[in-house]
Amino acid sequence: xxxxxxxxxxxxxxxxxxxxxxxxxxxxxxxxxxxxxxxxxxxxxxxxxxxxxxxxxxxxxxxxxxxxxxxxxxxxxxxxxxxxxxxxxxxxxxxxxxxxxxxxxxxxxxxx
Amino acid sequence: xxxxxxxxxxxxxxxxxxxxxxxxxxxxxxxxxxxxxxxxxxxxxxxxxxxxxxxxxxxxxxxxxxxxxxxxxxxxxxxxxxxxxxxxxxxxxxxxxxxxxxxxxxxxxxxxxxxxxxx
Numbered sequence: 296x297x298x299x300x301x302x303x304x305x306x307x308x309x310x311x312x313x314x315x316x317x318x319x320x321x322x323x324x325x326x327x328x329x330x331x332x333x334x335x336x337x338x339x340x341x342x343x344x345x346x347x348x349x350x351x352x353x354x355x356x357x358x359x360x361x362x363x364x365x366x367x368x369x370x371x372x373x374x375x376x377x378x379x380x381x382x383x384x385x386x387x388x389x390x391x392x393x394x395x396x397x398x399x400x401x402x403x404x405x406x407x
Numbered sequence: 408x409x410x411x412x413x414x415x416x417x418x419x420x421x422x423x424x425x426x427x428x429x430x431x432x433x434x435x436x437x438x439x440x441x442x443x444x445x446x447x448x449x450x451x452x453x454x455x456x457x458x459x460x461x462x463x464x465x466x467x468x469x470x471x472x473x474x475x476x477x478x479x480x481x482x483x484x485x486x487x488x489x490x491x492x493x494x495x496x497x498x499x500x501x502x503x504x505x506x507x508x509x510x511x512x513x514x515x516x517x518x519x520x521x522x523x524x525x526x
Contacts (some may be wrong), residue, residue, distance in 0.1 A: 325434040349495035364453040379472035393487035401494035
């Protein structure tokens with residue numbers, strides 16, 4: 296069963312490589328942004344299929360930090376500064392949201 | 408030119424740390440292990456990435472905003488991780504079966520008994 300899964304994955308990767316799926320001509324910054332977006336896809340897997348609520352809270356927190364990096368790279372690529380404004384506000388809101396989710400998970404009230 | 412190289416090296420290291428942290432978030436068996444891998448790696452990775460962007464930008468307004476974001480991440484991310492870990496442990500999310508010792512639980516029980524004895 297495990298061997299069959301490995302063979303299926305290798306076949307899919309070989310088909311994608313044969314169809315030039317991995318050839319992507321762009322500046323290096325765009326490739327790095329793509330790697331970050333792929334990481335965000337992994338984090339979304341953990342958000343959807345977390346076994347417990349704490350997993351989902353951790354994943355949302357990490358998604359906030361990742362998106363700060365993605366926004367900084369986008370601002371560097373487009374050479375415009377307002378992306379970092381969005382990133383700063385995102386960082387503030389993500390921090391407050393994580394603390395609030397943690398308090399609710401612990402079973403305390405928000406003004407405790 | 409040398410500044411461009413140093414900045415791109417920082418950005419590449421940051422992306423690599425981000426990717427490894429997210430891989431730990433996927434693969435590790437437990438809430439606490441996932442929290443450890445994800446928070447440390449992703450915080451350090453994003454901070455390195457933002458520092459690389461600051462090196463590339465120099466002392467412009469964009470660069471100062473990036474430095475502000477680095478300081479903010481270093482201040483707030485450990486606090487959020489600590490709060491989430493404490494809440495997960497208080498809400499009785501079990502550890503993975505391979506785990507050896509749970510000192511926080513023992514300490515908590517000890518403190519509770521001490522409070523009862525005082526009261």
